[in-house]
Amino acid sequence: MLKDITIGQFFPGNSVLHRMDARFKIIITALFIAMLFSANTIIGLLPGILFMALCYALSKIPFRLMLKSLKPIIPIILFTSLLNIFFLDGVVLLRVGFVRITYDGILFTVMMILRIAALIAGSSLLTYTSSPISLTDAVESLLSPLKKLRFPVHELSMMMSIALRFIPTLIEETDKIMSAQKARGADMESGGLLHRAKALVPILIPLFVSAFSRAMELALAMECRCYQGGEGRTRLKVLHSKGADYIGLTIAMLFLDATVLVDLLL
Amino acid sequence: MENIIEIKDVNFRYHNSDEEDLGVNVLEHINLNIKKGEFVAILGHNGSGKSTLAKLCNAILTPSSGVVLSYGFDTSDEQNLFDIRKKIGMVFQNPDNQLVATVVEEDVAFGLENIGVPTDEMRKRVDEALRAVDMYEYREHAPHKLSGGQKQRVAIAGIIAMKPECIVLDEPTAMLDPRGRNEVMNTIRMLNRDYGITIVLITHYMEEAAEADRIIVIDGGAVMLDGKPEDVFSQVALLKSVGLDVPQVTDLMYCLKEQGFPADTHIISEEAAFDLLYRLLL
Numbered sequence: 001m002l003k004d005i006t007i008g009q010f011f012p013g014n015s016v017l018h019r020m021d022a023r024f025k026i027i028i029t030a031l032f033i034a035m036l037f038s039a040n041t042i043i044g045l046l047p048g049i050l051f052m053a054l055c056y057a058l059s060k061i062p063f064r065l066m067l068k069s070l071k072p073i074i075p076i077i078l079f080t081s082l083l084n085i086f087f088l089d090g091v092v093l094l095r096v097g098f099v100r101i102t103y104d105g106i107l108f109t110v111m112m113i114l115r116i117a118a119l120i121a122g123s124s125l126l127t128y129t130s131s132p133i134s135l136t137d138a139v140e141s142l143l144s145p146l147k148k149l150r151f152p153v154h155e156l157s158m159m160m161s162i163a164l165r166f167i168p169t170l171i172e173e174t175d176k177i178m179s180a181q182k183a184r185g186a187d188m189e190s191g192g193l194l195h196r197a198k199a200l201v202p203i204l205i206p207l208f209v210s211a212f213s214r215a216m217e218l219a220l221a222m223e224c225r226c227y228q229g230g231e232g233r234t235r236l237k238v239l240h241s242k243g244a245d246y247i248g249l250t251i252a253m254l255f256l257d258a259t260v261l262v263d264l265l266l
Numbered sequence: 267m268e269n270i271i272e273i274k275d276v277n278f279r280y281h282n283s284d285e286e287d288l289g290v291n292v293l294e295h296i297n298l299n300i301k302k303g304e305f306v307a308i309l310g311h312n313g314s315g316k317s318t319l320a321k322l323c324n325a326i327l328t329p330s331s332g333v334v335l336s337y338g339f340d341t342s343d344e345q346n347l348f349d350i351r352k353k354i355g356m357v358f359q360n361p362d363n364q365l366v367a368t369v370v371e372e373d374v375a376f377g378l379e380n381i382g383v384p385t386d387e388m389r390k391r392v393d394e395a396l397r398a399v400d401m402y403e404y405r406e407h408a409p410h411k412l413s414g415g416q417k418q419r420v421a422i423a424g425i426i427a428m429k430p431e432c433i434v435l436d437e438p439t440a441m442l443d444p445r446g447r448n449e450v451m452n453t454i455r456m457l458n459r460d461y462g463i464t465i466v467l468i469t470h471y472m473e474e475a476a477e478a479d480r481i482i483v484i485d486g487g488a489v490m491l492d493g494k495p496e497d498v499f500s501q502v503a504l505l506k507s508v509g510l511d512v513p514q515v516t517d518l519m520y521c522l523k524e525q526g527f528p529a530d531t532h533i534i535s536e537e538a539a540f541d542l543l544y545r546l547l548l
Contacts, residue, residue, distance in 0.1 A: 012406070132368045165368045168410040214363045221364035224324060224356040225377035225424065226348050232382045236375035236392065 010131050016244060017059040017129040022138035024245040028252040029126045035259045036119055041266055042111050047258040049114065051251075052122040059129050069124040070117055077113055084109045132164040134237070141239055154230025162218070170211060177206050270432055270464060271300040271323055271354075276332035278318055278487075292318050294487045296332070302431070305458045305465045307478035307495075311509050312470075315487040320434050320468050324354040337431070352381065355425030357435040361417035362410075370412075370420050371396065371405040377428045395427035396420075398461075399453050415446025419453055426457065432464035433457065439471065451477065472499070472513045476534045483510065496532040515539040522546075 035048035090104025140157035147153050181202050188199045278293040292315045300306055310316040321327040322334050325341035337353050339346035358364050367373035371392050378388045396402040399419040409417055418438055425433055439447040451474055457463045475481050481498040483491040485508045491498045499512045502520040513534050522529035533539050
């Protein structure tokens with residue numbers, strides 16, 4: 001059950017998008033989010049969605065993966081659409097008792113669904129096409145001006161990459177502890193919310209204890225390998241920006257302009 | 267041969283977090299020298315102080331009294347820390363808890379990044395180290411998808427990329443299945459034989475210790491036996507009295523000898539045991 005999460009997963013490949021500089025991909029993703037949120041009409045969303053479709057085509061990531069990334073957010077989409085559809089004012093289309101559906105409500109709901117879906121699918125593409133390590137490197141590089149303000153940029157990116165490294169290990173561990181507690185007769189599947197939350201305690205405590213002892217050992221291993229913070233460190237992979245990165249950035253900017261233009265014109 | 271690690275009259279006791287003395291010496295009056303190019307196994311059961319001894323070698327721990335000189339550097343002097351650790355690498359028991367990066371080659375590069383090796387040079391050394399432990403084709407894999415033996419070999423690659431002269435391995439095979447144990451032992455032997463790296467192997471597997479040039483048995487914080495594997499294992503009764511085993515063939519020889527057969531307890535390999543049994547039976 002814990003292994004089905006696809007958000008944040010990396011799918012190795014050799015497409016244009018895979019080879020792009022992760023720093024540019026982060027900036028482009030930010031531009032993409034700006035496209036989605038600067039649009040006020042459904043037509044205004046079109047450039048953004050078109051841009052996303054173009055990126056997916058370039059990335060050669062299978063279409064079903066995109067659908068899979070949307071699965072976890074279906075409940076959120078359903079919940080907010082129900083609220084929007086019934087409670088927005090506007091031209092009334094249908095009225096049953098005190099419930100009414102308005103034209104504006106439908107329009108807004110469709111737009112919101114498109115926006116959320118595009119947001120998740122589009123930003124997932126960032127992690128689908130960039131290795132966690134290139135992402136943390138990119139974050140470190142993008143935040144590096146903050147070093148002047150004594151912000152611990154290197155430490156932050158180190159923490160991110162260690163967290164990423166240990167997510168699968170800790171998930172495995174959680175599965176093991178759950179099995180062990182089940183074997184001892186722990187009941188995690190029945191009862192009310194409170195009961196289930198309580199049932200998590202015997203899983204979380206051993207998990208925390210083991211995470212701390214892992215952290216101690218890892219720190220020791222890092223020290224043995226001469227780790228002494230970000231000072232004087234070199235990198236195996238240095239981020240290089242190429243022509244393609246600037247072209248990608250330009251295209252993203254053009255799409256953002258298109259979004260703003262469409263909204264202005266309509 | 268020159269001594270690379272000199273342990274001189276070392277006592278060690280642990281302190282709790284308030285710097286309060288816990289009162290028990292974990293190691294007592296240890297005097298040891300490790301020579302260049304040696305393959306030393308340190309044996310001892312749980313709590314004998316063998317891991318503590320290993321941690322003294324590369325200045326993770328410093329002696330409560332006495333001196334540890336690693337490559338001539340006093341481990342108690344913090345200024346020497348990185349000089350010592352560049353020369354003496356350490357591999358731990360749990361392979362999961364010593365891999366830092368999410369990609370194999372990035373992990374191997376971690377130590378090199380720390381000591382500021384230029385990128386081109388780093389690339390070469392990472393590839394070399396991965397080829398040496400036969401993990402080159404896995405260089406772009408995620409560590410959590412590897413088997414225990416493979417993870418441990420990646421950890422070893424991360425150490426040898428730093429070109430140490432000595433590697434201390436603290437029960438590197440304890441969490442592995444027999445196959446992984448074999449892979450790791452083959453790698454360790456190869457590093458000692460082909461690269462001339464001094465190996466200090468902490469273990470509680472007698473068969474692994476039997477492959478070393480020299481065995482040091484630690485019990486109750488003191489050196490109990492120190493010598494060639496054949497000589498150490500021939501002391502079957504003494505080893506058994508402190509709860510340690512001997513290799514199965516040696517045990518067999520010991521039983522035969524007790525029954526009055528002309529068996530030799532210096533035998534630690536199956537081939538030698540076979541030859542002797544064959545002669546006995548003829």
